Amino acid sequence: MAIEQTNNDQNKKRLKIDSDKCTSCGTCIATRDDIFEFGEDGKAKVKDEADFSNEDLDSLKGLCPSAAIAEEQ
Numbered sequence: 913m914a915i916e917q918t919n920n921d922q923n924k925k926r927l928k929i930d931s932d933k934c935t936s937c938g939t940c941i942a943t944r945d946d947i948f949e950f951g952e953d954g955k956a957k958v959k960d961e962a963d964f965s966n967e968d969l970d971s972l973k974g975l976c977p978s979a980a981i982a983e984e985q
């Protein structure tokens with residue numbers, strides 16, 4: 913499955929990572945390792961425990977040069 917997504921029921925804000933776009937550059941993880949991590953497939957994923965309640969999602973999305981980070985609608 914191409915889309916990794918969060919399952920954090922405590923927050924309305926959610927992010928997903930399109931693994932087809934992710935180049936595994938590591939920028940998002942190097943910048944915010946409290947939110948992103950590498951998955952077993954070598955692509956970035958959103959940590960299950962990531963808390964977006966006080967986050968600016970546009971800033972987080974802007975971390976990715978490949979536009980792989982998107983807000984889940």
Ligand code: SF4
Nearest residue numbers: 934935937938940976
């Ligand atoms: S910054 Fe984007 S391309 Fe790089 S690891 Fe994160 S999601 Fe993948």
